[in-house]
Amino acid sequence: MHVYANPARFLKIARPLTPILGWSGAALIAGALYAGLFLAPPERLQGESVRIIYLHVPAAWLGMGGWTAIAIASLMQLVWRHPLASIAARAAAVPGAVFATICLATGSLWGRPTWGTYWEWDGRMTSMLVLLFLYLGYIALAGAEKEKGGEGRLTAIFGLVGAVNLPIIHYSVLWWRTLHQGQSIDFLRGTSTIDASMLWPLLASALGFSLLFGAVVLMRMRTELAGIKVEARLKRMASA
Amino acid sequence: MNPWPFVVAAYGIALAGTVGLTLWSWIAMRRAEAEADKLGRRP
Numbered sequence: 001m002h003v004y005a006n007p008a009r010f011l012k013i014a015r016p017l018t019p020i021l022g023w024s025g026a027a028l029i030a031g032a033l034y035a036g037l038f039l040a041p042p043e044r045l046q047g048e049s050v051r052i053i054y055l056h057v058p059a060a061w062l063g064m065g066g067w068t069a070i071a072i073a074s075l076m077q078l079v080w081r082h083p084l085a086s087i088a089a090r091a092a093a094v095p096g097a098v099f100a101t102i103c104l105a106t107g108s109l110w111g112r113p114t115w116g117t118y119w120e121w122d123g124r125m126t127s128m129l130v131l132l133f134l135y136l137g138y139i140a141l142a143g144a145e146k147e148k149g150g151e152g153r154l155t156a157i158f159g160l161v162g163a164v165n166l167p168i169i170h171y172s173v174l175w176w177r178t179l180h181q182g183q184s185i186d187f188l189r190g191t192s193t194i195d196a197s198m199l200w201p202l203l204a205s206a207l208g209f210s211l212l213f214g215a216v217v218l219m220r221m222r223t224e225l226a227g228i229k230v231e232a233r234l235k236r237m238a239s240a
Numbered sequence: 241m242n243p244w245p246f247v248v249a250a251y252g253i254a255l256a257g258t259v260g261l262t263l264w265s266w267i268a269m270r271r272a273e274a275e276a277d278k279l280g281r282r283p
Contacts, residue, residue, distance in 0.1 A: 226272035
């Protein structure tokens with residue numbers, strides 16, 4: 001990991017990797033959503049509204065995955081002072097916030113025909129809404145700290161502290177048995193209660209969105225690195 | 241209750257959000273890198 005903390009070495013890998021991740025993610029999403037909409041059967045109890053799950057679940061995973069990336073990068077920034085760590089953390093914030101919003105919106109649209117309500121102050125939904133507010137706070141704090149020319153240490157501490165919400169989201173369905181259904185896929189045990197005909201489009205969709213998420217993070221990192229390069233060049237030109 | 245309007249709305253929101261985010265990030269990256277290259281070529 002330390003090897004790739006060098007911006008020049010990072011760019012050498014990121015430039016060819018961005019379109020590979022982006023296009024393969026887009027193709028996988030298109031195939032998975034087609035399968036989810038037209039090939040997968042309706043669910044016994046949920047009926048056709050189960051098709052929303054092919055978007056909702058990947059969005060939820062990426063909303064949480066984005067903050068996991070922020071927390072790891074923040075730790076790397078605070079402990080090892082990697083030059084790319086704060087850039088990576090900031091780059092994951094907006095995509096994470098977008099997917100947390102998509103998760104809440106699609107969940108709400110799934111809830112109306114399935115539960116009879118758009119919203120309930122249930123443990124899972126409330127903790128996911130808290131995650132969205134944490135993203136908004138992080139984005140605002142990162143912008144303010146950057147504007148003041150800070151190192152981003154406060155933002156990194158906020159990124160680490162905010163990670164406390166991740167286990168709360170994950171275990172909320174076990175701690176508070178309310179409206180949201182429990183865990184259907186257990187990656188640690190490799191088990192699932194979802195039928196294979198519905199599981200494969202869901203996993204393909206999650207993989208596709210994850211690849212695209214990776215491409216977007218790389219794009220945003222490259223944008224920030226180019227901005228730093230321009231700023232440094234302008235400073236050099238002004239002092240010459 | 242007919243679930244299809246909800247399914248269509250969910251797909252619309254998710255795809256608009258994903259495409260919007262990707263395009264915004266891509267355009268910003270192209271602009272920033274073009275600016276950096278332009279300044280880098282100056283003597």
